[in-house]
Amino acid sequence: MSNAGFIIGSYVLTFGAIIGFALRTIRLGRKLADDLDDSEKPWL
Amino acid sequence: MAVNEPNLQPREASNSARNRRRVLPMVVLALVFVAGGVIITQALSTAVDYYCNVDEVGLRSGCDEGRRLRLQGTVGEDSVVVTTSATLFDIEFNGAVVQVEYEGEPGGIFRECLPVVVHGVFDAQSSVFLGDRVEVKHSEEYVAVNDDRLSEAESAACTPAT
Amino acid sequence: MTTITPTTKSSHRGTGTTATRVIGLLATVMCAWLVVFGLILSPADRDQGDAVRIMYVHVPSVWLAYLAFIVTAAGSAIHLFGRRHSLQADRVAGASAEIGVVFMGVTLVSGMLWGRITWGVYWQWDARLTTTALLFVSYIGYLAVRNLDGTREQLARRSAIVGLLAVLEIPLVHWSVKLWRSLHQEATVLGTDLDVSLDGLMLFSLFVGVVAFTLVFVWLLLHRARTMAVVDLAAQRRLDDALIARRREGGN
Numbered sequence: 237m238s239n240a241g242f243i244i245g246s247y248v249l250t251f252g253a254i255i256g257f258a259l260r261t262i263r264l265g266r267k268l269a270d271d272l273d274d275s276e277k278p279w280l
Numbered sequence: 281m282a283v284n285e286p287n288l289q290p291r292e293a294s295n296s297a298r299n300r301r302r303v304l305p306m307v308v309l310a311l312v313f314v315a316g317g318v319i320i321t322q323a324l325s326t327a328v329d330y331y332c333n334v335d336e337v338g339l340r341s342g343c344d345e346g347r348r349l350r351l352q353g354t355v356g357e358d359s360v361v362v363t364t365s366a367t368l369f370d371i372e373f374n375g376a377v378v379q380v381e382y383e384g385e386p387g388g389i390f391r392e393c394l395p396v397v398v399h400g401v402f403d404a405q406s407s408v409f410l411g412d413r414v415e416v417k418h419s420e421e422y423v424a425v426n427d428d429r430l431s432e433a434e435s436a437a438c439t440p441a442t
Numbered sequence: 443m444t445t446i447t448p449t450t451k452s453s454h455r456g457t458g459t460t461a462t463r464v465i466g467l468l469a470t471v472m473c474a475w476l477v478v479f480g481l482i483l484s485p486a487d488r489d490q491g492d493a494v495r496i497m498y499v500h501v502p503s504v505w506l507a508y509l510a511f512i513v514t515a516a517g518s519a520i521h522l523f524g525r526r527h528s529l530q531a532d533r534v535a536g537a538s539a540e541i542g543v544v545f546m547g548v549t550l551v552s553g554m555l556w557g558r559i560t561w562g563v564y565w566q567w568d569a570r571l572t573t574t575a576l577l578f579v580s581y582i583g584y585l586a587v588r589n590l591d592g593t594r595e596q597l598a599r600r601s602a603i604v605g606l607l608a609v610l611e612i613p614l615v616h617w618s619v620k621l622w623r624s625l626h627q628e629a630t631v632l633g634t635d636l637d638v639s640l641d642g643l644m645l646f647s648l649f650v651g652v653v654a655f656t657l658v659f660v661w662l663l664l665h666r667a668r669t670m671a672v673v674d675l676a677a678q679r680r681l682d683d684a685l686i687a688r689r690r691e692g693g694n
Binding site: 302304305306308309312313315316319320322323325331386387388389390394413414415416417418419420422423424 | 486494497560567572575576583585587589591622640
């Protein structure tokens with residue numbers, strides 16, 4: 237593959253950014269929502 | 281004061297952490313305005329190089345030979361000559377042809393039959409366009425590399441993609 | 443004798459539900475497909491060579507950024523003009539803008555890498571790139587506005603106005619390549635002539651990318667909006683506690 241560094245780099249950056257944001261969201265959600273009862277969660 | 285009536289007097293904030301946190305969005309917002317200004321200024325100052333197609337040189341207002349231009353055209357077939365110090369090639373658009381001399385080797389996927397944008401000025405004597413920057417303008421067409429039918433037909437004709 | 447009391451821990455950890463788990467699983471599978479199709483199975487382009495593979499992350503991410511910003515505008519409109527001035531709509535707007543900024547950042551960086559290979563330059567101050575950079579910066583501004591000082595309702599109202607104004611930039615970005623001469627190629631799939639100029643397997647890879655990122659977007663949106671709901675709930679609780687505390691003081 238020509239320019240492999242640039243091409244694979246773009247995939248790594250893309251998925252890295254998505255996974256990073258997802259982990260941050262999930263962690264924060266767990267930290268906050270685990271203190272609640274199920275009845276208090278508006279989405280359940 | 282009645283019993284169970286809450287005391288609604290404002291009080292001293294017990295900690296300043298919350299206030300400090302609110303400074304950050306203000307800083308970000310200020311930076312956003314600065315960045316917006318920089319982006320617009322940069323775009324406008326680069327737009328000073330007038331964007332012209334090869335066939336518009338000397339015809340369209342702004343596309344005068346005496347000023348810096350961004351010239352768009354397709355690299356002519358068999359026109360690319362690489363010397364030790366420069367790359368020479370023709371760019372064509374709508375039947376008009378301009379000779380280009382570029383100091384160095386163009387980057388990107390530069391080759392014949394691809395549309396390019398060259399930044400530079402015309403040499404007053406030789407009317408060769410002296411480019412100091414070449415960008416390859418890829419078209420919105422995508423063809424698989426092993427699609428022989430299309431690639432042979434198109435590269436034989438060397439049709440400009442714009 | 444000690445008895446172990448069973449903990450009544452919720453079966454729904456954090457902000458997850460069965461629906462988000464299913465969507466998350468599908469998103470993961472589709473992202474894996476995207477890597478396989480984008481990097482391995484799809485063919486190289488005649489002119490661009492392997493650089494065309496960047497398209498399968500670049501184009502879906504910009505579409506999802508647009509979609510996210512449109513969802514932000516819709517949420518903002520519902521909050522601003524709805525009779526109940528729904529805070530849920532505001533939270534969806536905010537969550538969507540955050541995800542949109544992530545996708546827009548990804549679009550800019552992958553586009554720069556692609557530009558370096560095909561045009562020979564990382565950046566060029568031309569119409570498409572400049573308007574995209576402005577759009578990105580505008581939504582960072584939107585997120586900053588969401589975090590300024592003010593009551594919950596004030597913040598929701600202010601950010602809804604910004605969200606409705608910022609979305610007007612999207613048509614400008616999309617048609618900038620038509621309006622001004624640009625180094626950037628015109629739209630391949632969403633062009634004006636509705637004629638898709640893309641090889642079959644390339645088009646399929648792009649389709650996989652769009653589906654994958656759409657699932658990722660929905661999954662992130664659900665989790666982020668729910669997290670914001672918990673944050674609002676916690677703030678409301680703190681307020682309630684403070685009121686109770688003051689009532690007690692008043693009783694002394």
